[in-house]
Amino acid sequence: MEAEAEAEAASSGRWCTWNLAAVAAVGACLLLMHVAARVADALWWRPHRLEAHFARQGVRGPPYRFLLGCVREMVALMAEATAKPMSPPDSHDALPRVLGFYHYWRKIYGPMFLIWFGPTPRLTVADPELVSEVLLTRADAFDRYEAHPVVRKLEGDGLVSLHDDKWALHRRVLTPAFYPDNLNRLAPHVARSVVALAERWRAMASAAGGEVEVDVAEWYQAVAEEAITRATFGSSYDSGRVVFRMQARLMAFASEAFRKVFVPGYSLIRASHRRFLPTKKNRLQWSLDREIRRGLVTLIGHRSDEAAQDDDSELNDKGSSNGFRDLLGLMINASDKKEEKKQEEARAMPVEDMLEECKTFFFAGKQTTTNLLTWATVLLAMHPDWQERARQEVLAVCGADELPSKEHLPKLKTLGMILNETLRLYPPAVATIRRAKRDVTLGGVSIPRDTELLIPIMAMHHDGALWGPDATQFNPARFGGGAAKAAAHPLAFIPFGLGPRMCIGQNLALLEAKLTLAVVLQRFRLARSPSYVHAPTVLMLLYPQYGAPVIFRPVSSQLSVSDRTETTRPPRH
Numbered sequence: 001m002e003a004e005a006e007a008e009a010a011s012s013g014r015w016c017t018w019n020l021a022a023v024a025a026v027g028a029c030l031l032l033m034h035v036a037a038r039v040a041d042a043l044w045w046r047p048h049r050l051e052a053h054f055a056r057q058g059v060r061g062p063p064y065r066f067l068l069g070c071v072r073e074m075v076a077l078m079a080e081a082t083a084k085p086m087s088p089p090d091s092h093d094a095l096p097r098v099l100g101f102y103h104y105w106r107k108i109y110g111p112m113f114l115i116w117f118g119p120t121p122r123l124t125v126a127d128p129e130l131v132s133e134v135l136l137t138r139a140d141a142f143d144r145y146e147a148h149p150v151v152r153k154l155e156g157d158g159l160v161s162l163h164d165d166k167w168a169l170h171r172r173v174l175t176p177a178f179y180p181d182n183l184n185r186l187a188p189h190v191a192r193s194v195v196a197l198a199e200r201w202r203a204m205a206s207a208a209g210g211e212v213e214v215d216v217a218e219w220y221q222a223v224a225e226e227a228i229t230r231a232t233f234g235s236s237y238d239s240g241r242v243v244f245r246m247q248a249r250l251m252a253f254a255s256e257a258f259r260k261v262f263v264p265g266y267s268l269i270r271a272s273h274r275r276f277l278p279t280k281k282n283r284l285q286w287s288l289d290r291e292i293r294r295g296l297v298t299l300i301g302h303r304s305d306e307a308a309q310d311d312d313s314e315l316n317d318k319g320s321s322n323g324f325r326d327l328l329g330l331m332i333n334a335s336d337k338k339e340e341k342k343q344e345e346a347r348a349m350p351v352e353d354m355l356e357e358c359k360t361f362f363f364a365g366k367q368t369t370t371n372l373l374t375w376a377t378v379l380l381a382m383h384p385d386w387q388e389r390a391r392q393e394v395l396a397v398c399g400a401d402e403l404p405s406k407e408h409l410p411k412l413k414t415l416g417m418i419l420n421e422t423l424r425l426y427p428p429a430v431a432t433i434r435r436a437k438r439d440v441t442l443g444g445v446s447i448p449r450d451t452e453l454l455i456p457i458m459a460m461h462h463d464g465a466l467w468g469p470d471a472t473q474f475n476p477a478r479f480g481g482g483a484a485k486a487a488a489h490p491l492a493f494i495p496f497g498l499g500p501r502m503c504i505g506q507n508l509a510l511l512e513a514k515l516t517l518a519v520v521l522q523r524f525r526l527a528r529s530p531s532y533v534h535a536p537t538v539l540m541l542l543y544p545q546y547g548a549p550v551i552f553r554p555v556s557s558q559l560s561v562s563d564r565t566e567t568t569r570p571p572r573h
């Protein structure tokens, strides 16, 4: 009996185990099927449903292909567009080269079309009326696009990528640094740093017996770096400079990685795991990252101590001894518990956030302004008539030797028009992206939540319907009546974006650009270099693909632009 009971128990135990195993196997199968169904839906059915949804409303585009969307076609179109330089070489009809895929598909599908970044739908919106809805009047329905980690590493986790309350707090805290009165205090520093460069170019030109070829895309980085370092660190400029030099090295690594992998979508995916491998380069980057962090933490510590020691000191109140309110000082003040006793936790800005903001400002402030200055100088060299008009204005307003100052800047109207025309034809930020936070209707088209919207700033700036038949010509005169009246729509010109997320550094960029060009025009005649190849291309920002060599000839020199040219590159730090 006992044996029988034992056998029965054993058999029922086995039955139980099998049963459990079977249930587990069925469960695993169901789970796998569920996951497979979700993946299939995300990568196949959903994109096709969305394609049909938009097609029913008359919005079409290149067909979705499994996993890659239309990235492969996009890359091929971009590669074809950038294979040859601009033709003719003085043409400013750069859109087909810079945004080759947009130009090609727009001709086929019209201004609003659908492309696929992998399985993510991206709708193009280039009508200023609709763009102003997205960026300005209905901005709360759209979020800034979440950049890929490789890009985020470059741009830092600061204002550019923050959202909602945290973004609002940072924006409020940092805005006073960019008030015109505050920025004016930086003007003498910026002007002096350009004069120092100008002296070096003059010495090189004179050593070469006439003129010097300057790659402005390289040299102007020093000007932009000086300005953004002062804006960020104010009175702690020297220590901040050391940190930002390391940041520049780190950025060089990151942009090299970006350059290698910028095949939208899928190559970036591959890049994301490569950055975790302990290669020699990665180890150097990690060590730089640690050094930057250590440097900034020490700096923040010093500044916080100074502020705490003297609550009424000029530093705590204004950020630096000449009254300049720098970004770091503003952030330290915001995290000063004594200042906002009631809501201190909510308002405090942790050190980690300050670090990320410093990185963001270095990235956002340096390359953008360098690009604007580069294109403006290239255009002045290409258009000697406008160059001479601008020089005459600078000489009339600032004199031949006087250091251009904040008082001079509003009077440099021609220079302002030239800068606007540069930003129109060659906007450093060629496009921006938003994501619909919820289902929305735009221009009569129903757009499901999570659809991305691509706003091709450069295409709006080159649109003949908005700017007239000379849309692709360099004609600064069109800005004579102000930017809002230059085109058929007052919001057709948006180099700094629009709405609540509009560029916070716009005033600083324009101050730097005007001061720099005023100093350059006072001292040099600019000519197109025979080695310059006109080939604008996009790599996050709008770059000259083969550099931007420009011939600088000191104004006092009687020598003509000749082959007695010294070629120079800026010193590497």
Ligand code: HEM
Pocket: 144, 159, 160, 161, 171, 228, 231, 360, 361, 364, 365, 366, 368, 369, 372, 427, 428, 429, 432, 433, 494, 495, 496, 497, 498, 500, 501, 502, 503, 504, 505, 506, 508, 509
């Ligand atoms: C010619 C120079 C510049 C151009 C063309 C430019 C362009 C832009 C554009 C188009 C945006 C808006 C992006 C969007 O809406 O998605 C933007 C945002 C931003 N820019 Fe600039 N920028 C320039 C200079 C600067 C400078 C000098 C700084 C820093 C000192 C700066 C810092 C920022 C920041 C932090 C944001 C994000 C603002 C936010 O989301 O609240 N930019 N910029």
